Amino acid sequence: MTETAADSSIKPEPFHASIMQIEPQWIDYNGHLNMAYYNVMFDRAIDQLWLKLGIGPTYMKERGGSTFTAECHVRYLREIHLGDPVQVSVWLLEADEKRLHTFQELRHASEGWISATSENMSLHIDMNSRKVAPFPSDIRERIGAVVKAHGAVPRPEGIGRNIAMPSKR
Template sequence: MPDETPLVVYRDRVRAEWVDYNGHLRDAFYLLLFSYAADVLIERIGLDDATRRARARSIYTLEAHVNYLHEIKEDAPVRVDVRVLAHDTKRLHIYLEMFTDARDVPVAAGEQMLLHVDTSGPKAAAFDADIAARIEALVEAQSLANLPPAKHRARAIGLPSPGAR
């Protein structure tokens, strides 16, 4: 039976080997957890391993942004919620929020631009009709769910230029 919840959810626990010298989740592992959550999304839209192999299709990450909002300690349970912000015939713009049981606000937020690829090239390829239909259904379900705004969306990194002070 397909998952009918509007958010794609990934759950894990902070492992000892992911913790840095400050006793916090090392920065690279936030992105690892987001990557695992993106894998759950990829499976949810029908691109499981068997389908990827049979069709010579996959998803590549074109860009990723991470906002580190609060530290997480070893053994903390984590949940990553994923939603699709936008999509076209071959790309997905996704938003991810990471939570722990101890907080109802995210400990991290991120965005990724994903590209559907024909791996025989490799080259960008339009989603197959069945995958596109699943994406549309997921986007519609997320739209109807009245989810909170993607608060950390489209943040830029930078300092003011010297002339702007």
């Protein structure tokens, strides 16, 4: 996938990354996908969306900007095994001049059930100073269009959850 300008036909649906296959070395001694590799697949999906937004590797090389993850909350809901095809859907929930709030669902690509979710806050970084900096105006426009499109669909369950022990009754 190449880095492109904004698509004039942004659809009111989450971004759907390419279907991925579980790699054999990602399976742990429990016989399922090791927790670290869920993040690898979430990251690969975000990279695909970033290319669509024009903030991938070319952007970093030519314009000196990139994104760093500031916070991540992953929920593991159902096991994934070797041979399972998976696809990540990404919602760009909110954005401001320096931050992107995303939510992702990892689904079994042929059966449709959710295996895991990941909610993230990413920061725009000026790679010369390695400090948080505003997105350029053209990128902010592109991001705004995607936030608007993704806002037109129901928000998935699980956004904004925190980690806590179940309350005693």
